[in-house]
Amino acid sequence: MKLDDVVPWGRTLDEYRAMFNLSETDLNAKILGCGDGPASFNAEMTRLGHFVTSVDPIYQFSAEQIEQRVRATYETVVSQVRQNSDRYVWQNFENADQLGCARLRAMETFLLDYDAGKAAGRYLDQALPSLAFADNQFELCLCSHLLFLYSEQRSLEFHIASIHELLRVAADVRIFPLIKLNGQPSPYVESVINSLPSQGLSIQIEAVAYEFQKGGNQMLKISR
Numbered sequence: 001m002k003l004d005d006v007v008p009w010g011r012t013l014d015e016y017r018a019m020f021n022l023s024e025t026d027l028n029a030k031i032l033g034c035g036d037g038p039a040s041f042n043a044e045m046t047r048l049g050h051f052v053t054s055v056d057p058i059y060q061f062s063a064e065q066i067e068q069r070v071r072a073t074y075e076t077v078v079s080q081v082r083q084n085s086d087r088y089v090w091q092n093f094e095n096a097d098q099l100g101c102a103r104l105r106a107m108e109t110f111l112l113d114y115d116a117g118k119a120a121g122r123y124l125d126q127a128l129p130s131l132a133f134a135d136n137q138f139e140l141c142l143c144s145h146l147l148f149l150y151s152e153q154r155s156l157e158f159h160i161a162s163i164h165e166l167l168r169v170a171a172d173v174r175i176f177p178l179i180k181l182n183g184q185p186s187p188y189v190e191s192v193i194n195s196l197p198s199q200g201l202s203i204q205i206e207a208v209a210y211e212f213q214k215g216g217n218q219m220l221k222i223s224r
Contacts, residue, residue: 008058008070009077010038010106011144013045018210019176020142020219029139032170034128035146038070040106042122043113053138054117055126063114070107074100087183089211129161133169141170148178148186148220159188160195163222167201171224176208177216189220200224 016022016039027050033041036054045052058066081088082096093099117123126132128146143166147159166173178189193203202223211217 008037008056008066008073008107009103009145010036010040010070010110012040012102012106012109015210016041016142016144019144019208020174021206021208026140029172030137032133032138032141032166034131034141034143034166036144038066038107038110039144040109040113042117043109046113046117046122053122053124055124055131057125057127059118059123060125063111066114067107067111070104074104087214089214092212129158129165131165131169135168136171138170140172141166141174143173143175145177147175148188149181151180151186151188156188156191159192163192164195167196167222167224173222174219176210176219177213178205178218178220179213179216183213183215185215193220196222 011019017027020026027045027048029051031045031050031052033039033052033054035056036042037056037058039054042052042054058069061069078096078100081099085096093102114123124132147154147162151159163173163175178186180186189205196203202221204221205218206221208217208219
């Protein structure tokens with residue numbers, strides 16, 4: 001798959017739970033979702049009484065503009081998945097069209113919550129590698145399908161600066177997946193790990209109960 005830049009493509013609470021090995025204790029943490037886009041994660045978590053703040057530069061736009069952007073890129077993404085179907089694990093979805101429908105449903109749940117969430121400060125127009133939060137403002141940061149996935153579009157320096165920033169604002173940082181859009185391992189994972197202090201951090205690559213891209217079933221977990 002080749003994309004010119006980051007495409008808004010929403011995922012659900014169930015997917016977040018699987019992608020990040022989220023326990024019930026994790027769900028009760030003060031969570032920052034970085035690059036959430038039109039995911040239904042925040043809306044579903046809020047409905048259940050949990051605390052999530054989502055940041056993404058797409059939140060500078062209105063609900064109508066976000067929907068237009070998702071629908072404008074929809075056929076490009078779905079057609080590329082369809083053309084490269086052998087690169088995916090068809091366990092949760094039967095085919096590319098069912099995947100696309102699931103992504104649109106997630107977006108629709110997000111859109112119903114978006115205006116209220118913006119008013120409440122749950123959807124903030126911010127972007128890595130610099131976030132307008134205090135040190136240790138969150139307990140857990142989840143970064144889904146941004147870092148490492150877009151290694152062709154974002155430099156190693158961007159990745160290192162972004163992950164150091166996430167560790168500034170949260171004690172526990174989890175990043176998924178560790179492969180690029182083409183399914184190959186990101187060349188940045190080892191360099192990012194080597195950039196981190198050897199003292200005071202627990203750094204693990206963990207298998208997770210989620211795999212759509214073949215080989216994309218690992219997350220990087222960094223804890224202070």
